[in-house]
Amino acid sequence: MITVSGKELDAGRFSEFASGSLEKSILSSMASGSGTYAFDTAAQLKFELSLRKEIVACAVSLNRSGLEFSIFRDASANPAYWEVTREGGFSLRRGADPSKAILDIFLNGRAYATECATAMMIVLYGALIREYGENRFNHLFPKIELMNWRRLDPRLQSFGMLDRKSDYFPGDRRYFANPDVDPLTPQWQGENVIELGGGLFYGHGVGILSAAPILRSLNQNRVAGARRSAYLMNAAGRPDFLSLSQLSLT
Amino acid sequence: MDSRRSRPQNPLDSIRKERGPGPCRNYFRDRLNSRRPDAEKLINDPALSFATFFTLLPELSSGEPPVSLSPRNREAQSLCRIIREDKSANGNAQHPSYVEGTRHVLRWMFSAGIEEDGLCQDFDRAVDISASILLKIYHDTEILPGVVRLLFLRNRKKACLHDLALAFFQSAGPDTLRETAKYLLSPRKEDVEFAQDLLHLPRTGNSLRDRRARYQEYLNWLDENRPYLAPTGDSFASSARPHACQVDLKAKYLHRGNFPGKKLSGNLPAKTETDCLSCFSRAKEEEKELLARYSCHLCEKDPGRWKEWIRLPLKSQLDSARKREAGQ
Numbered sequence: 001m002i003t004v005s006g007k008e009l010d011a012g013r014f015s016e017f018a019s020g021s022l023e024k025s026i027l028s029s030m031a032s033g034s035g036t037y038a039f040d041t042a043a044q045l046k047f048e049l050s051l052r053k054e055i056v057a058c059a060v061s062l063n064r065s066g067l068e069f070s071i072f073r074d075a076s077a078n079p080a081y082w083e084v085t086r087e088g089g090f091s092l093r094r095g096a097d098p099s100k101a102i103l104d105i106f107l108n109g110r111a112y113a114t115e116c117a118t119a120m121m122i123v124l125y126g127a128l129i130r131e132y133g134e135n136r137f138n139h140l141f142p143k144i145e146l147m148n149w150r151r152l153d154p155r156l157q158s159f160g161m162l163d164r165k166s167d168y169f170p171g172d173r174r175y176f177a178n179p180d181v182d183p184l185t186p187q188w189q190g191e192n193v194i195e196l197g198g199g200l201f202y203g204h205g206v207g208i209l210s211a212a213p214i215l216r217s218l219n220q221n222r223v224a225g226a227r228r229s230a231y232l233m234n235a236a237g238r239p240d241f242l243s244l245s246q247l248s249l250t
Numbered sequence: 251m252d253s254r255r256s257r258p259q260n261p262l263d264s265i266r267k268e269r270g271p272g273p274c275r276n277y278f279r280d281r282l283n284s285r286r287p288d289a290e291k292l293i294n295d296p297a298l299s300f301a302t303f304f305t306l307l308p309e310l311s312s313g314e315p316p317v318s319l320s321p322r323n324r325e326a327q328s329l330c331r332i333i334r335e336d337k338s339a340n341g342n343a344q345h346p347s348y349v350e351g352t353r354h355v356l357r358w359m360f361s362a363g364i365e366e367d368g369l370c371q372d373f374d375r376a377v378d379i380s381a382s383i384l385l386k387i388y389h390d391t392e393i394l395p396g397v398v399r400l401l402f403l404r405n406r407k408k409a410c411l412h413d414l415a416l417a418f419f420q421s422a423g424p425d426t427l428r429e430t431a432k433y434l435l436s437p438r439k440e441d442v443e444f445a446q447d448l449l450h451l452p453r454t455g456n457s458l459r460d461r462r463a464r465y466q467e468y469l470n471w472l473d474e475n476r477p478y479l480a481p482t483g484d485s486f487a488s489s490a491r492p493h494a495c496q497v498d499l500k501a502k503y504l505h506r507g508n509f510p511g512k513k514l515s516g517n518l519p520a521k522t523e524t525d526c527l528s529c530f531s532r533a534k535e536e537e538k539e540l541l542a543r544y545s546c547h548l549c550e551k552d553p554g555r556w557k558e559w560i561r562l563p564l565k566s567q568l569d570s571a572r573k574r575e576a577g578q
Contacts, residue, residue: 071412072410072412073371073374073375073410085408086407086408086409086410087408087409087410087411087412088410088412115412115487116487117487148412148486148487149486149488149489149490150447150486150490152490157490160489160490160491161489161490161491162488162489175488175489177483177488179483183379183382183383183385183386183387183417184332184333184345184379184383186378186379186382186412186413186416189416189485189487190485190487190488192487192488223386223387224345233488237489
């Protein structure tokens with residue numbers, strides 16, 4: 001159920017989005033889902049739908065970018081914009097334009113190599129650039145460090161948390177866990193993915209796939225004699241759509 | 251007297267430590283060319299550090315005839331090669347034969363990790379994978395205090411700790427959590443914050459009084475929940491705030507945990523347990539925590555009353571638990 005200003009919203013009457021659009025599809029899923037999705041204003045709801053659409057679009061775009069997969073120890077980045085840290089993250093160079101540095105990853109993916117969690121952050125930052133525009137984005141995020149969830153901007157912290165949700169929607173960050181991963185291949189301990197809708201997920205290194213082939217890849221990298229299969233966790237990481245919508249106004 | 255102390259250091263170790271890896275390799279190469287038996291004696295010295303052995307690996311694989319290695323060194327050479335290769339989804343990739351002898355070699359490799367951390371990326375990776383194999387394959391939890399030390403060392407240097415953190419999260423038990431909690435008392439802010447991340451604690455005030463209070467609070471929580479804790483397998487790859495261990499609330503509610511050397515006071519017949527769990531499953535998540543906490547407390551204090559209480563309807567159980575929480 002969706003409520004706006006405390007009143008239930010009839011998703012069918014919300015004519016803002018074209019039939020068949022991703023926003024419309026998410027709206028219908030929220031309305032028929034088991035959770036309650038409460039918004040103070042229609043603008044907040046539209047922001048969430050729009051940002052989710054951009055996250056999905058950026059995931060597809062990053063998949064086409066040629067971004068290479070590497071373990072953190074072998075991470076690499078375009079030195080014009082980024083410095084690779086000892087931890088294997090990318091730290092924005094002093095004086096570099098944040099939005100241009102992020103967009104460069106989408107344009108020159110082959111100049112970069114990283115693990116799947118960092119790719120999730122690149123997708124989110126890409127979506128925020130599309131949502132806010134480059135100037136506003138640069139003002140809001142002058143310092144960026146891309147790595148897994150240990151170096152998150154506090155305003156994006158909830159994207160790095162995995163919590164059980166009532167329903168899952170396109171634009172959610174999900175996680176396939178591989179509890180019996182082979183200790184020789186720790187990079188296969190799990191796969192961070194963006195839910196794209198239609199049963200598809202984008203995971204850096206595996207591409208755009210349904211759950212079954214992702215699980216197959218993970219299961220191929222288990223320790224000998226493993227009994228537990230990899231699985232999709234019943235949880236998601238979501239940006240704090242409400243506070244991010246307010247950042248677009250201030 | 252400790253015989254190891256009086257033993258002169260292997261010259262390969264001294265040269266590497268004092269002059270660096272290049273001169274160490276040159277010295278070994280020269281020896282190999284001029285006095286091969288001496289060179290082989292030096293490299294096969296049981297007291298040689300793994301860090302020096304690792305430094306000399308390129309020399310060992312390049313020469314003809316191959317350097318004659320001791321069984322330990324042959325195994326270490328093979329392990330390092332296997333660790334360096336990418337075995338992702340490669341059915342033909344070579345895996346170590348995880349026999350007891352391999353465990354000793356892995357221990358030798360891991361023990362060098364703390365002393366020589368940061369020698370080079372490949373060395374650190376070999377140390378981290380050694381720890382993962384020891385924990386995952388051999389269940390060698392004795393290395394966990396060393397894993398904790400190395401994690402904090404790396405965190406201070408802002409060095410790569412992802413694989414080591416995974417090993418920690420896959421194997422951490424109550425003793426490891428206690429070891430980790432000691433860093434809540436560290437005067438270094440980065441230690442305290444990292445301990446909070448590993449223990450899934452909120453990042454709150456950093457005064458000495460705050461740190462002491464948080465440490466004591468955590469130990470109290472650990473003592474209460476110790477018998478019911480199990481590793482979750484979470485890691486920094488999946489979450490910014492992973493849980494190393496989770497409390498099994500059902501086990502705590504039934505007072506059926508891991509109590510080494512302690513007589514169980516609260517065992518119930520199987521049928522009663524099933525009925526109790528059915529009642530417990532109807533409670534909300536926060537109510538489950540309350541019930542488990544109260545059940546644990548009551549069973550320790552008065553097993554007879556506990557056996558009566560746990561058979562009561564859910565609402566009555568909750569009423570008693572809430573009264574205690576409210577101090578009534």
